[in-house]
Amino acid sequence: MTRALISVSDKTNLIAIAQVLQEMGIEIISTGGTQAYLSKNGITTISIEEVTGFPELLDGRVKTLHPKVHGGLLALRDNRNHMQALEEHQIEKIDYIIVNLYPFKETIQDPNVNLFEAIEKIDIGGPSMLRSAAKNYESVTVISDPEDYEQVISELKEHGATCLSTRKLLAQKVFAHTASYDAAIASYLSKQLSEEQTKDSIDSDTLTLTGERLHELRYGENSHQTATVYANPQAPSYSITKAEKLNGKNLSFNNYRDADAAIKILREFSDQICAVAVKHLNPCGVAIGNTIEESFTRCYESDPVSIFGGIVAFNQPITEKLANRLHQMFLDVIIAPDFEEEALEILKQKPNVRLLRLKMDDLTMEEKEVISVSGGILVQDQDLIEEEPSEWVLMTEKDVTSIQREALQFAWKVAKHVKSNAIVVTNEYQTFGIGAGQTNRVGAAKIAIEQAEQSGFDLTNMVLASDAFIPMIDTIEYAHQHQVKAIIQPGGSINDQEVIDKANEYNISMLATNVRHFRH
CATH class of the missing domain: 3.40.50.1380 (Methylglyoxal synthase-like domain)
Known part of the structure; x- marks a missing residue:
């Protein structure tokens, strides 16, 4: 039988x-x-x-x-x-x-x-x-x-x-x-144990990861590479793998990575109306405003060249007015918690633009970051800004103004999402220039400040954020030559005193956070 x-x-x-x-x-x-x-x-x-x-x-x-x-x-x-x-x-x-x-x-x-x-x-x-x-x-x-x-x-x-x-x-x-x-x-x-004992599950001798295949991608980072996207079934609701696609082709490998980067920046501004533009894993514009339209205008003005073919993300629903503007641009992906009905109809007129609706009402940061290396994986906590601005230390003789402190806080939030070495120059509500992924810090400063000057902004309140300590006075000298009046950096270099002395000489205010934000 x-x-x-x-x-x-x-x-x-x-x-x-x-x-x-x-x-x-x-x-x-x-x-x-x-x-x-x-x-x-x-x-x-x-x-x-x-x-x-x-x-x-x-x-x-x-x-x-x-x-x-x-x-x-x-x-x-x-x-x-x-x-x-x-x-x-x-x-x-x-x-x-x-x-x-x-x-x-x-x-x-x-x-x-x-x-x-x-x-x-x-x-x-x-x-x-x-x-x-x-x-x-x-x-x-x-x-x-x-x-x-x-x-x-x-x-x-x-x-x-x-x-x-x-x-x-x-x-x-x-x-x-x-x-x-x-x-x-x-x-x-493991998560239950961590919550009960306040013990980090990363300490486990064996790490178990699981993913469910969503679909194969057309190709990977380059056209000769094969690729597949898997979703963690326990991922938070704001995860890019949980986005609802309303229009356009499936996301590419690079779309997924850029979209993920944009979402992580939005999480820094969950209590403000924010717009983010990302290209090649780096922000090319970040801004906050009183309305979603104002936030995007400032974001776009931050770098109207690099945004071409990029990804934009918002933490507020997209309105019809904003959709009319976005429709005129070439964008790969638009992400928002929702779209007004009229806005969706406008944006759907472009069949290739990916429109993603993503739940953003619970922007927790509990996931670990997992990065593959040859023969293994690296796991780390999310890079959270846990220090309070009130705990930042004044390094220089001259204190920052209230507006400068607000601008430095904005710049510091952005800098942590820029590839190292990173320099970001901003005012209190938008990025002016971003120097990303440079092998020396003064080079990153030159890129960021030159971009700011070429864009025609009013640089009166321009401040500078450095993702790690400023090791040499050359960055301070360049900042002084180009109207920077306040700087935020982690501090901790063996040359800190020389850097402080030079800032004092130029009457530049400088705060130390005592926390760095490398991003490789």
């Missing part, structure tokens, strides 16, 4: 494959709710209790953990001793198994779920059966994904059985699926 075991939480298209198994004379074993569902749809089954001789125990926690299940799955069909053992213990072979798991990942998406409820959605019997069947893929067909039903049905109808290559592929999918399932559990419990 050929047997199949079916026990699923996701019943999508289940009847189609069950009918084929039944038509082929394959006896179907089933459990609980799955058995009731199959019977209701005309599929004859036998209960798991009839096979094991035991009722379900412990409120259903123990159903399939039995030798008559796992023996039937694991026995090697060409091993005489295995076959004799099955016969001796009256165990029937199970050649097909259709199992998917309790919805643990879906359960923990609910912010109100408690630990007990989450624990109860950890599947034990399901993964055990899947792994047993997958280990014996030479003889057992194991299906964990409803997307594979069609392939199996086709092979059963054509050949009366599945192909070995298919069984091997299905087994590989099972082990990937159970690994991802376990990783999600480990990650969730």
Whole structure:
């Protein structure tokens, strides 16, 4: 007798494959709710209790953990001793198994779920059966994904059985699926432990990461590189992988990275109306204002050249008035928490512009940053500005004015998102110039200040932020020559006193944050 075991939480298209198994004379074993569902749809089954001789125990926690299940799955069909053992213990072979798991990942998406409820959605019997069947893929067909039903049905109808290559592929999918399932559990419990003990989960000896494939990308960073995007099922709601695409093509590899960079900048200004433009992972314009239109005007004016073909992001809904302006520009991606209906219709007139709606009402910063290196990964906390401006230390004889302090705070928030070495010059509400990714700090200062001067801004209140300490007086000298009156930097260089003395000589105010913001 050929047997199949079916026990699923996701019943999508289940009847189609069950009918084929039944038509082929394959006896179907089933459990609980799955058995009731199959019977209701005309599929004859036998209960798991009839096979094991035991009722379900412990409120259903123990159903399939039995030798008559796992023996039937694991026995090697060409091993005489295995076959004799099955016969001796009256165990029937199970050649097909259709199992998917309790919805643990879906359960923990609910912010109100408690630990007990989450624990109860950890599947034990399901993964055990899947792994047993997958280990014996030479003889057992194991299906964990409803997307594979069609392939199996086709092979059963054509050949009366599945192909070995298919069984091997299905087994590989099972082990990937159970690994991802376990990783999600480990990650969730690690987070719970961290919250209870205020212990950082990064200290764990083993790091488990999981991702679910969203789709393949056209190519990677360059056209000769293949690429795929995976989503962390436990990612916060503001994550770029959770954005709802309202228009345009799928995001490219570089779109994903730039969009992520833009979102991280917006998170710095969650209590203000902000517009951000990003190009090649660096901001080319950041501004705040009293309205979303004013914020974007200032953002655009910060660098009207670099924004071409870039990404813009907003933390307020896009209005019809703003949409009319954006429609006139060449942009790759527009991100906002929402779009007015009229605004959406205007922007959709360009079929290639990607319009993303992204939830931004809970801009927490709990995710770790994960970066791949050859042979491993690096994991670190998010770079949060935890120090209060009131804790900044005056380094110079001259104090900053209230307007300068406000401008320095704005510049400091932007500087942490610019590739090092980074220099940012701003006033209190918009960037004037950004010097990014330079191998020396005075070079970054020259780029930022030259950009500011070429844009025609009123530079009366221009301030300068440096992401790390200013090591030489050359940056101070250049800043003085170009109207900078106040500077913010971490401090901590062995040449701090020389730098301070030079700032005093030029009557420049300077604050030390004692925190640096390298970004490589």
